[in-house]
Amino acid sequence: MNCITKLETNSPKLTFLHRGKVRDSLRVDDNTRLIVVSDRISAFNKKIKTPIPNKGAVLNGIAGFWFEQTAHIIPNHVIRIIDPNLMLVKEATPLKVEMVVRGYLTGSMWRGYEEGQRNFSGTVVPDGLKKNQKFDAPVLTPTTKDDDDTEISPEEIIRTGLVSAEIWEQMKAATLAIFRFGSEYLASKGIVLVDTKYEFGLIDGKLILIDEIHTPDSSRFWRKSDYEANPDSAEQIDKEFVRQWMLANKIDGEVPLVLAPEVVAETTRRYEEIYEMVTGKKLLVPATELQTRIRENLGKEGLLAVEDLLSI
Numbered sequence: 001m002n003c004i005t006k007l008e009t010n011s012p013k014l015t016f017l018h019r020g021k022v023r024d025s026l027r028v029d030d031n032t033r034l035i036v037v038s039d040r041i042s043a044f045n046k047k048i049k050t051p052i053p054n055k056g057a058v059l060n061g062i063a064g065f066w067f068e069q070t071a072h073i074i075p076n077h078v079i080r081i082i083d084p085n086l087m088l089v090k091e092a093t094p095l096k097v098e099m100v101v102r103g104y105l106t107g108s109m110w111r112g113y114e115e116g117q118r119n120f121s122g123t124v125v126p127d128g129l130k131k132n133q134k135f136d137a138p139v140l141t142p143t144t145k146d147d148d149d150t151e152i153s154p155e156e157i158i159r160t161g162l163v164s165a166e167i168w169e170q171m172k173a174a175t176l177a178i179f180r181f182g183s184e185y186l187a188s189k190g191i192v193l194v195d196t197k198y199e200f201g202l203i204d205g206k207l208i209l210i211d212e213i214h215t216p217d218s219s220r221f222w223r224k225s226d227y228e229a230n231p232d233s234a235e236q237i238d239k240e241f242v243r244q245w246m247l248a249n250k251i252d253g254e255v256p257l258v259l260a261p262e263v264v265a266e267t268t269r270r271y272e273e274i275y276e277m278v279t280g281k282k283l284l285v286p287a288t289e290l291q292t293r294i295r296e297n298l299g300k301e302g303l304l305a306v307e308d309l310l311s312i
């Protein structure tokens with residue numbers, strides 16, 4: 001099976017904007033951007049060289065599902081999904097705050113807690129909590145959206161003018177409402193939404209949800225059964241398998257950045273399983289060869305002409 005690892009073109013309708021760890025962004029016009037969700041994967045904050053077939057389609061499909069399901073709570077940037085790996089979105093002015101929200105004490109917050117930290121982005125948590133313990137109510141731990149992702153309190157966010165007080169209240173309310181909606185929905189599917197991160201933007205001064213929502217790349221998922229059986233060692237459904245394999249196959253003390261074929265196959269299987277658990281549907285990807293399919297779908301939108309080059 002082939003993969004999409006990037007999207008490069010000389011089409012005058014698509015201008016390269018940004019390449020993240022997983023997604024490429026291209027400008028269509030002042031109001032529209034194309035998000036390409038590739039099959040790239042990262043682990044331990046490193047870029048892995050081997051792509052995972054269908055991972056991009058799974059992430060794009062899951063984001064699309066949640067944007068649709070939560071549109072009654074907060075409007076979002078989706079215009080339409082034009083291909084399993086491509087989403088056309090409205091260009092917004094991004095707010096420079098990452099809205100991190102946590103239902104459980106784990107990850108970087110647990111590492112800080114173990115070292116004695118009690119104040120997280122302005123919220124003080126009590127002593128005596130255990131690793132992976134559920135909070136009485138979800139905790140907001142916003143960070144700045146820059147290279148360091150520094151914790152920042154709501155007071156600082158407003159004082160420094162990152163976001164106005166009025167928009168902050170709306171962002172906070174939307175964050176808690178969609179986190180609650182997602183947590184309840186996923187609980188009914190046997191998944192714990194442990195924590196996640198949302199990004200917001202403004203269009204004509206109005207708040208909308210941008211970026212991605214409740215995907216395995218922006219969220220931590222545990223299997224409910226795993227958490228109940230092993231509360232302090234529950235594993236992230238999507239990436240734990242890859243991470244464990246990398247740790248067990250170090251070369252000269254370094255984790256490998258090329259994955260063995262059987263690891264790739266199992267990782268694809270796990271992503272497809274997550275898609276099915278979340279959406280209740282099997283992932284259906286057309287049998288057409290990827291390059292041909294993407295050419296056709298961009299062509300239908302008038303974004304790529306027959307003579308334009310396309311490299312994926």
Ligand SMILES: Nc1ncnc2c1ncn2[C@@H]1O[C@H](COP(=O)(O)OP(=O)(O)OP(=O)(O)O)[C@@H](O)[C@H]1O
Nearest residue numbers: 019020021022023077089090091092094199210211
């Ligand atoms: N509708 C939108 N309008 C404007 N900017 C957007 C929109 N949706 C997402 N973005 C921005 O596009 C960027 C997407 O970047 P992406 O997530 O691919 O990489 P990154 O955040 O730089 O790095 P990482 O791979 O670690 O996430 C983010 O800065 C996000 O705020």
Ligand SMILES: [Mg+2]
Nearest residue numbers: 020021023211
């Ligand atoms: Mg990002």
